[in-house]
Amino acid sequence: MKRTDHSGTTGSLGTTGDDLGDLAPAAPAITSFADLELPAAVLRTLTEQGVREPFPIQAATLPSGLAGRDVLGRGRTGSGKTLAFGLPLLTRTAGRRAEPKQPLALILVPTRELAQQVTEALTPYADALRLRMAAVVGGMSVGRQIAALREGAEVVVATPGRLHDLIERKACRLGRVRITVLDEADQMCDMGFLPQVTEVLDQVQPDGQRMLFSATLDRDVDQLVQSYLHDPVVHSVDPSAGAVTTMDHHVLVVHGPDRYAVTTEIAAREGRVLLFLDTKHAVDLLTRHLRASGVHAAALHSGKSQPQRTRTLAQFKNGQITVLVATNVAARGLHIDDLDLVVNVDPPTDPKDYLHRAGRTARAGESGSVVTLVLSGxxxxxxRLMSEAGVEPTVTKVRSGEAELSRITGAKAPSGTPLDGGPAAPRPKNVNAPFRGLGTSKDASRGTGGKSRKAGEARKLAEARKAAMVRRGR
Known part of the structure; x- marks a missing residue:
């Protein structure tokens, strides 16, 4: 796959995306938004929003985006990519009016949370330019989304599945879309959205502008670039690993049976923490245990309705909830101010997943820590995964209740007072079997649970027989 920067050099995306770093654009990066031909209304809104100077990804990509070039942009999470593609898209759409059901610009994102976040971030600038925006995502009223498209929306922010549904219902037509953005482009390719993404790109104007952005652009996007981008400009302001100097990485080696207690004590710390687990079931189990232990925790995963997910995120952001227990649905695009600790309770299996989970902390120059719990094995x-991610963690053996665990994570004993009524959660003991869902194998979990159930059933049967004999004796 070939693509050029302003200097005309060519290159290819490597497996980890590192080749992007060799393609620095010849055009100098801007140092101020005033250096660009942005509308006065946008400059005024930037000031009102407290955005004074462009972040590196914005400084690098805004001139190309405003010039109408196709762009491949890579910048670490929290680096300001939304405005990097959003300001050119809005500026180049300003002054035009959409017909019913026919948007003029489209932003495709992989998750509902990211769609909401992008919409919220760009709405002040869209309002300043008198552009109408519509969010098209699953889990929300399809009727309202159809109505918004019928009334006319110049800019649509959409997840692929819901957009596909609305196109099938003939509620949306993409033939007038001249600017298309894929945010977290590589994830959409990973998640099986590629057929729906290519279907969308086949329907927008073939000579229109396309911009692909992510923190980890790599060869997953090759097919899209080869088929749909025209001589794209490559801008990479960070290596794919996104080694952030304000982010500390820790691997905590825990004893299997102690893993549950370690997680509970970390969750009880002062301040907020985001805990990642692999499955919805494990998220729900841990959340219930934490709340029974007196920890203000809430669950976030794809099994929750969109209103539940929106409410949970709002409560986490405003501090009503101090612990967000989540699957990878929270790993991309989620922005929470002042979140200083992310914990991989279940270790990720892919370096990109690690980087995106880690990217929820140390955003926009703030500091933060990423902790991953692992067993010795x-x-x-x-x-190996950390090496592929370009990260050198500090490795420490810890046990629950130890000062070293508290030093690294702020861990402390929970209050033990249940938040939802009912009995307090029993304090985990090191002799117990590992908690189901916290890195234990499904077979082992099933076996342990099965024995417990069988033992309980046998006891109940024996008690019933004894009671029957007593009754007959009477």
Missing amino acids: QRRDMS
Whole structure:
């Protein structure tokens, strides 16, 4: 795959995307938004929003985006990519009016949360330019979304599945879309959205502008670039690993049966924390336990309705909830101010997943820590994954209740007072089997649970027989 920067050099995306770093654009990066031909209304809104100077990804990509070039942009999470593609899209759409059901610009994102976040971030600038925006995502009223498109929306922010549904219902036509953005482009390719994404790109104007952005652009996007981008300009302001100097990485080696207690104590810390687990079931189990232990925790995963997810995120952002227990649905695009700790309770299996989970902290120049819990037998695999991610973590053996665990994470004993009524959660003991969902194998979990159930059923049967004998004796 070939693509050029302003200097005319060519290159290819490597497996980890590192080749992007060799393609710095010849055009100098801007140092001020005033250096650009942005509308006065946009400059005024930037000031009102407290955005004074462009972040590196914005400084690099805004001139190309405003010039109408196709763009491949890579910048670490929290680096300001939304405005990097959003300001050119809005500026180049300003002054035009959409017909019913026929948007003029489209932003495709992989998750509902990211769609909401992008819409919220760009709405002040869209309002300043008198552009109408519509968010088209699953889990929300399809009738309202159809109505918004019928009334006319110049800019649509959409997840692929819901957009596909609305196109099938003939509620949306893409033939007038001249600017298309794929945010977290590589994730959409990873998640099986590629057929729906290519379907969309086949329907927008073939000579229109396309911009692909992510923190980890790599060869997953090659097919899209080869088929749909025209001589794209490559801008990479960070290596794919996104080594952030204000972010500390820790691998905590825990004893299997102690993993549950370690997680509970970390969750009880002062301040907010985001905990990642692999499955919805594990998220729900841990959340219930934490709340029974007196920890203000809430669950976030794809099994929750969109209103529930929106409410949970709002409560986490305003501090009503101090612990967000989530699957990878929270790994991309989620922006929370002042979140200083992310914990991988279940270690990620892919370096890109690690980087995106880690990117929820240390955003926009703030500091933060990323902690990954591993068993002794997982250390080698985790070391390999960290190396591929370009991260050198500090490795420490810890146990619950130890000062070293508190020093690294702020862990402390929970209050033990249940938040939702009912009995307090029993304090985990090191002799117990590992908590189901916290890195234990499904087979082992099933076996342990099965024995417990069988033992309980046998006891109940024996008690019933004894009671029957007593009754007959009477």
